[in-house]
Amino acid sequence: MLPLRDLNPTIHTPVATWGVIGLNALAWVFIQGMGMDAPMAESLCRYADSRGPVRHGAVGRRHSGDGKPGLHPGKLPSFAHLAEPYVHARRWFHIITNMWFLYIFGDNVEDAMGPVRFIVFYLLCGLAAAVTQLMADSNALIPMVGASGAIGGVLGAYARLYPQVRVVTLVPIGFYFTQLELPAIAMLGYWFFLQLAGGIPALAGAGGGVAFWAHIGGFLAGLVLVGLLRRPDEA
Incomplete structure (x- = not known):
């Protein structure tokens, strides 16, 4: 199922939402070269979360790195972890x-929080998504990138x-x-069910490279965080 539009008018201009979309577009163009092999591989090596050596055969070349900036035990989140939700894989x-x-x-969702709280919410959901995925697959070698986990948080908040x-x-x-x-x-709810249906087999190593548990973790984080970050007059 693909959503086409919702019948839910907005009150304020969604400046933060448009800003996040714009940042993703800029990262796609100027950091990832619109999917070209060399900049795509370089962006994954720099910003993807993984606990082990990263190999990027899917983008046309094979690169091995030290797994940075994966959330290794005892390693604090860095700028790269905040940048991870703005780079993507799988082409367009x-x-x-x-x-x-x-x-x-x-x-x-931004209407209910205001733009500043929405940005904080979005980043926290992205971090929760990354932690959930890396806990579910602690030996992952496939790099994890993309806004899916953070957007999963937006979907949880909306629900x-x-x-x-x-x-x-x-x-x-x-x-x-x-x-x-x-x-x-x-x-x-159907979207969340699909993530569970893919995430449970992924626990046994049959995930096919999709970070289902990042989607699940982001969604659940959104359900919780929206109650803490929504504007007082919207509560």
């Missing part, structure tokens, strides 16, 4: 889908704040697609 599909979900759901808001969703039925208006809790 990874960044486009992430930014689309953020565009659909981020504005209303808590606006469970009954209707979301216009593109739903496949066999070889055809139709549009349905689903409650946010149903659409986002």
Whole structure:
């Protein structure tokens, strides 16, 4: 299922949401060279989270590094850990889908927090996502990058704040697609179920390179943190 739009008007201009989308776009262009092999591999070596040596055969070259800036035991988060949610893999599909979900759901979550709290929330969800994934797969060699975990936090917050808001969703039925208006809790609950369905086999090493537990950790962090960071007048 793909959300097309939500029927939830915003009150304030979502400056932080647009800013995060812009930062992701700038990182994709100027740090990752719009998916070109050399800058893509370099960005993964610099900013991906991994506990072991990182090898990037998927981008056309094989690079090995010391696993930096992975969250090794006793190692404090650095700038690279904050930068990790702004770099992507999987070519265009990874960044486009992430930014689309953020565009659909981020504005209303920002409305409930204000832009400054939203940025803090987004970064904390990204960090929680990374820690959850690395705890679930402590020997991961596949580099973990992307905004999916932080955006999972946005989805968790939205599910808590606006469970009954209707979301216009593109739903496949066999070889055809139709549009349905689903409650946010149903659409986002289905998304969370898919992450669990992928995450449980991943515990046995069958995850196929997708950081499902980052998505799960981000979503759960969003459910909790939104209660702490929403504006007092929205509580």
